Amino acid sequence: MIPDQTPGTALDQTRAPYFQVLLDYVDSGVIPFHTPGHKQGIGMERAFRDFVGENVLAIDLTQIRGLDDLLQPEEALVEAQELAAEVFGAEQSFFLINGSTSGNQCMMMAALNPGDKLALPRNSHKSAMGGLIMSGADPVWMQPEVDEALHMDHTVTPQTVRATLEREPGIKAVYVVSPTYYGVAADLEAITAIAHEYNVPLLVDEAWGPHFHFHPALPLSAMQAGADICINSTHKMLGSLSQTAMLHVQGNRIRIDRLKAVYKLFLSTSPNLVLVASLDVARRQMALDGAALLSRTIEIANDARARLNEIPGIYCFGEELEGRPGVYDLDPTKITITVKDLGYTGYEAEEILRRRYNVQVELADLFNMVALYTIGTTTEASDALVYGVSELARENRPVDIFSPSGVLDRRIKSGTYHLPKIPPIRLLPREAFLADTEFVPFKTSAGRICAEVITPYPPGIPVISPGEEISPEIIDYLALEKKAGVKMQGPYDDDLRFIRVVR
Ligand SMILES: Cc1ncc(COP(=O)(O)O)c(C=O)c1O
Structure with missing residues (x-):
């Protein structure tokens, strides 16, 4: 049952207008002489159809009459995106079907011309490089705060942003990543204020923070902090399907006409409408139940973090890191499991967890694994992770599966291995x-x-x-x-x- 309208919203957030038009189309029994070729499942390979089920194929439609057009929305997609903008705190929101990857490209193409200088952190995702290549912008790299002990980069500090803007005149926009893959959030309010002091827009890669807006225990979202534009990989942390994301914008520092032109350039003329509808319902779910769902998620994650920290040789950072440079706030739903004291690399630990305990983490690096806790994580799943890690910690380092000969170089073991410095830039x-x-x-x-x-x-x-x-x-x-x-x-x-x- 769908609960009542969320308090504090002017629009009717119980609606999922785009999902509804797809359902209505199926109900109307239209005889399809349009794409996709499988014609609502009839022509689909049988094993696949039997597995995924007929319903999802019935709403895998194209943008024909009544189903609106993501490139030129006039009907249900206008409402669906307005509903999203309202709950994500934006003036306008755009649905993306090629992830935050296309969001990064859109943000940069909208804000920058060839040769324009963009201040951005070195630990930006590779899709930001795609944005730089496409836009022809000139990167002015900012060094994020490096955590040698955990062998990871955190965020850039407001001081670094200010120093960069002072040092390099003519910067046209500031771009930051917050939160990081490890759930560390930047001081976005301070960074926004600095960017605006220099009269340039702040672009935020908030791929990992689409849930921030929906719970007071989570870091401030980019829109709440006053950023001009941000991207959210709704598929990463909320309930929408893979590939879906949203782009949110506010204020007048980003030209909307330019943004829309870029968006149209990147978007397929045949967006997968199942993906689009999944954004509509993920927004409704968050608007109506987000706080409750996230309270439970945060509770399960905090409990797991505490239990993991009791395991000898395991460390999962938490509030004790807050306030260090580059660690303004933390997302408790991400658990970084540091395994280096066990003598494993994160990659080895990941593989053991998967092979022996059937647990798959999101990310492994030299020292760490990252487990994502989301609204879909159950206590049983969490128990399986804690059990797997506790068993892993008890095991002798296996010589059979991995090649210990020299993999854990002495420099890594001693924790003194440094991430390489930013090399000199010779060409755009x-x-x-x-x-x-x-x-x-x-x-x-x-x-x-x-x-x-x-x-x-x-x-x-x-x-x-x-x-x-x-x-x-x-x-x-x-x-x-x-x-x-x-x-x-x-x-x-x-x-x-x-x-x-x-x-
Ligand atoms: C910080 C960051 N930005 C952008 C992306 C790209 O997101 P997507 O996979 O939704 O295209 C990722 C993906 O991992 C990411 O970590």
């Missing part, structure tokens, strides 16, 4: 990406200008990007990550024996 990302290039052996590529993005994945943060000079330190670092088993995204040669450089 766009120039290098589109330049005449050649392949050279990676090991001996120091001094050359990189023409590709090289991103250990997860967490998806580039170590080197097009236009940057390859340094010995970066070669060393990436070689170590590869040795530890991490996959590299971006290079043409997956094994990274060769690298594409500017000729």
Whole structure:
């Protein structure tokens, strides 16, 4: 049963107008001579149809009469996006069907012209590099606060943002990532105030924070903090389907006509309407039940964090980190499980958890694993994670599954291994990406200008990007990550024996 309208909203948040038009279309029994070719499931391969069920195929429709047009919304999609804007605290919200990846591209293309300087943190997701390549913007990298003990970057501080704006005149926009993959949030109110003092917009990659708006125990959302534009991967933390995300905007620092033009450029003319409807219902769910659902999630997560912290050799950071540079606030629904004291890399621990205990975490890196707690996490699932980690901590380090010979390099074990410094920028990302290039052996590529993005994945943060000079330190670092088993995204040669450089 759908509860009453949420107090404090002017619009009727019990409605899911877009889901409803799809249901009405199915009910009306229209005879389809339109795409998709499977015609509401009839032509679909049987095993797949039997598995996914007929209903989802019945609403896999295209934007024909009455189903509105995401590129030019006039009917139910206007209402659906207005309802979203209201609860996410935006002036306008746009539904995305190619994730926050397309959101990052849209934000940058909307705010920047070729050659415009953009201040952004080094730990931006690789999709931000896509935005830089497409827009032709000139990155002014900001160093996020580095946590050597946890071997991770936190957020950029307001002081860093101010210093960057002072040091580099002519910056046209500030872009920050908050929260990080690990759930660490930046002081967005202070950063917004600084950006606005310099009369430039603040763009926020809030891919990991679509739930922030719905619970007082969570960090302030980007829109609440006054940011001009932000993206939310609703599929990551809320109930919408994979690939869905939202872009929220407010104020007059982002030109809406330009944003809409860019949005139309990126969007498929055949959006998957099941995805679109899932955004509509995820918004309704949050509007009506978000606070209660998230209270339960936070409780389960906090309980798990406390139990995990009792396991010898395991550390899950929490409130004790708050107030450190770059750690303004924390999202309690993310649990970072630091396993380095057990003598495992995060990758090894992830694999053991999966193989032996059938538990799959979201992310592993050299020292850590990250477990996501969302409105879909049950206490039973949480117990399975805590059990798996406690067993993992009791085990002797297995010699059979992984190759311990040298993987945990002494530098990593002692916690003194440093993330590589930002290399010198020799060309704009766009120039290098589109330049005449050649392949050279990676090991001996120091001094050359990189023409590709090289991103250990997860967490998806580039170590080197097009236009940057390859340094010995970066070669060393990436070689170590590869040795530890991490996959590299971006290079043409997956094994990274060769690298594409500017000729
Ligand atoms: C910080 C950040 N921004 C953007 C993205 C891209 O989001 P999506 O997978 O929704 O395209 C990710 C994905 O992991 C991310 O971590």
